[in-house]
Amino acid sequence: MDKNTYIPEDFIEDVKCYLPEHLNLDDFIDHCQKPLRLSIRVNTLKMSIDEFELEAQKLGWQITPVPWCPEGFWITRSEEEQANLPIGNTALHLSGCIYVQEASSMLPPLALRSEIENIQTDHYAVLDMAAAPGSKTSQLCALMENKGLLVANEFSSSRLKVLAANMKRMGIANCALSHFDGKIFGDYMYECFDHIQLDAPCSGEGTVRKDASALKNWSIQSNVDISNVQKDLIRSAFLALKPGGSLVYSTCTLTPLENQQVCTFLLEEFAGAVEIIPLDNLFENANQATTSEGYLHVWPQIYDSEGFFIAKFKKISSVEHHNQQRKKGAFPFEPFAAKAHQAFSSYLKKQFKIKQLPGTLMQRDKELWLFPEKLEEVQNKIKYARLGIKVGSIHKNGVRLEHELATAFGHLAATNVHALSDKQATEYFQGKDVRLENPTNQTGEVILTLCGAPVGLGKWQKNKIKNNLPRDLIAQGQLITWV
Template structure:
């Protein structure tokens, strides 16, 4: 075996797995599995499979998850840039799948970066209700925001707060909460061997106090009757079952909800309701997932905010757009026009990085639409479009930020144009006489 595991870790796994230990060790000789999750916020599973350029096989525990071959490059395909799918390790798809989201709910993702689980929660909400995605690392939130915007979600807010502070602001506010807690990462040793050295520095005694505090804060923010998923990518009982036992003791109004078992799923140690995923039993890496519910009935909190007066240049731009803004409200911050269909109660002095959809900005009295706005639109919601087929070389030229010529497309339009691939928006440009000046966001461009 090329991966060298610490002796004390090997001993722990022997005690945990007993007769299955050798099968677990043999899993390190096998190649890792690669996962792709279809973004049902933009396209149905059925429709994506009709156009998919990849060889896909269903992941049993994810309705919209599929395995792909490691030699395929879905991150270098235009459909990725259109936000039609997200690349995610297969076992990591389970926590968001287990959380039973209903449209219109208020949902919190506590440790959200880089956004794999948040984008699935957003897809389940179908741009209804509100998703608050939090990560204590402001730098990591930049990748989170990009993935949220790429997904086309416009009901997602992003903040960077310590959960102790956040729990004081939003007591019993959320219908559903996901806690994908920081952990020792034992379940990812095959996929990411560098985590082994980190484990040797901290082992599985470092994280439990942090995990217990995070989960307890999350419970404080959960509405009565609400549900919460706790997940890690570690096998440690200290970081899994003992954390769950701690929160059940601290919060007498909580109880475990059984998770349906699929072939290869193992139960929690002494907790039949929980699920453990092992790489020798499933096609994926290691995970632990628990579903909890708070007793009681929730009362619905409605926060309203009045619309502001909009700049004339933005109003002119909206004449080209049939997107339905009627169910939300606008705000302006640092010359950026923001729209959100739902509101959270007014807060002061918190690191709110995104509060819905940034439509664009005002520059010298002119409105310039954002990359996020382009990805939130459907092709039919914008008056001027250039729709290129996926094998058209101009698609890659556009994604690289180059000027493209579409004189062959029989268009006489002038001004802003939405560039699409096979009917799915990529970004904006400005067209004049059949030439599109590229407005694709610099930080998003094809490398």
Template sequence: MNLPEAFKEKMKSLMGESYEGLLDSYDQPESKGIRTNTLKLTPEDLARKLPFETQSVAWCPDGFYIDHEVRPGKNPYYYAGLYYVQEPTAMAAVEVLAPEPGDWVLDLCAAPGGKSTQIGAKLKGQGILVSNELVNSRAGILSTSIERMGMTNVIVTNEFPERLVDSFYQSFDKILVDAPCSGEGMFRKDPGALSDWSLERVSRCVGKQEKILESAHRLLKPGGVLVYSTCTFSPEENEQIIEAFMNQYPYELESIELPGIKDHGRVAWTLNNEKAIEKTLRIMPMNVKGEGHFIAKLIKTDASSDSKNVKQGYSKSRLKKASRTELIDYVDFAKNYLAESFYKEFEDRLYLLGEHLYAIPKGIDLETIANLKLLRTGLHLGTFKKNRFEPSYALGMALKLSEAKNVCDLKEESEAYQYLKGEALNINAKKGWILVGYDGYSLGFGKASEGIIKNHYPKGLRIRKK
């Protein structure tokens, strides 16, 4: 690999005898992995279903290595949301964060969604996950990833981190800052990271990281957990930024130990010989099968050094509580097509956004989020059309086949691909909405009439070929 000379000089001076091992690692094939969506099945069940070989990831019980020749995004199980394609070492940060059901969690730099979907699976539908992404196009990808995984308690925002403070000041039990960085650990995986790298880029990233961490501090509850991670080797973006953050804000580092990872933060790479940096984690590609990461786990010890400057005059939320009259068509749909145990769970949390119906997460105050750019507020149930209700893709993916009254569970892979391409299915079924599945897991909705199931799989997600 043709690495930048400035990068090689920098890493040689930092790493000494270990430098040659790092250099050699860039000539090895990238590591590929998938992570089980435990909202839908266990890792053991997934491994049995997959048509390709897997190898367990030591630090993530739900993760697997796969051969770099495998194309996991072409399998129907991928579209059923049974797994997320994720580089194995990228799974480590959420294992350190350790979200639990009921937690309020913020993923501050969330796209494309690997870590958010990992957090959401650990929450098991309880508590709230706010997944934020500043870049518009990436925020859309994030939202689609969350829908495919069938998650119901996630709010997706498209905001600058500081804009979240008004709505969520000291609200979160746990925050993940997977910070935008110079990407040195991704050179063999992402050619763009290699071509964009420069010493100036490292400095620009440090400035962004400082601002993001300042916002994270204001969003975290006292006693809460902040996990900071990057995919770069740069000390300026890792040891040194954590050292500076701790000097400015009331935090303590907590030791991190993960199976299969032995490298820790380098005290010698700090500016003031900060001994506590040994508690952070480094993932180095010459020592681990995977790419490069840095992870720090910080506990907020005090809130007295911070105060909230309240912004006056929230804009009026476009979301509104749905009236009984407005819900007539939805209630008719729910009673005819959904298990009562499913739709009753959301009946007191139904809100309208124009023609779209959402089941918002428990505990959300609409007034406080009214001034935010929201891409997704809980579970999108569907859309009101003229004299009817049309269920959404997100609802289809959140449902188990047992939670729908009309089901077409496809057994042949060829039929699953036919559906995923957007084609009609020549199958006799009871007239009306059908939840289409493959091998016991939902893929989306269709509508049956006269021996045909008309396809309602979203056009933007349809595949062209296997």
């Protein structure tokens, strides 16, 4: 029990007003003061579930499946390993094969799983309106198998940098990042998205198990103020959603002010054009957390998790919107010149035997970017912070490859691939050149892998591989090995 967890009396009195009859207040308080179980999600863009299970067995990790997420596992590590090597410094994490993610936070993307799996084309667009740090964003991209387009928006500039770094590590290739107040999407991208995830900013009442001070500034007035922001966001999301599309609204809070009442606002604002999709059959025993409306209201004691709320809606008809806006200014990219395109493709074939990259190559000044194919329809609707992935820098002698090409498409390479040992991986992630056991005659760029997954680029030199890891991704401290 974490006795440092701060739970205000006013908060407890408020909870009494809406705690479901089948749940016990003492159980709720007890679970709020228990540490969370460590959980991770396997990133299937880089590693299969079977491969992860084998790797976990080798490491001596005890794993328990998260019942609602096939890619999710609770993990128990030895006290010695846990103390000496944080999971974020393990090879599985550094390689992007796993993402440390609380089990209940895996639920919102899963509410869109059936829609994504049933799409018959790769030509579709999904919006993640409040994306950072990227757990649910990368989960959606994995469900999408890096196809289609995911627009990931984040209002906070500092959190946007974290989001971008996580997308690189996880090998995301079908993502465009934007940096706006989510209220603009309904105006500038009216009925552009096939499906939308809105994991709304909230008071975080459900996160006290990982943040003992989460309720430090709690007040009903703050709940009211945040709910007003949430109503603006969910209205914007519904306007940006195509007819026939699904909208998933979620928070990591418990109060109906930020949950049920925000949903009621949506239903009243767009009466006749929206319907609830019940989530009682989303997974086995989901009915234990299902409200009378069909929402999931996950209390910490139900599944021994964080508190969470998830609602799903379908847009059954178009709605009028008289305040649509258009972005001003020219689009700063142009198609990559045909001759240079041919030379670049020839180099990829010669060096790595990569036949073709999925997407469209575009140039901005001396930067070469690969856009998801769906992007063309929405690329000039708003100004993006990043579009697709940066695959290279253009020089007079050709294209120098960038880190993201390796993390997103390194699995396509058949030659000039080097599997890092634990020792070499430690050197690589600390920004050092990778020393080779034996001299090599190979030349040019090389894709580096860890746990079978591509993690970056280097350049062959006689006795080493020159490190090309971007400076903002260089790790400090102990990595991978421990004593």
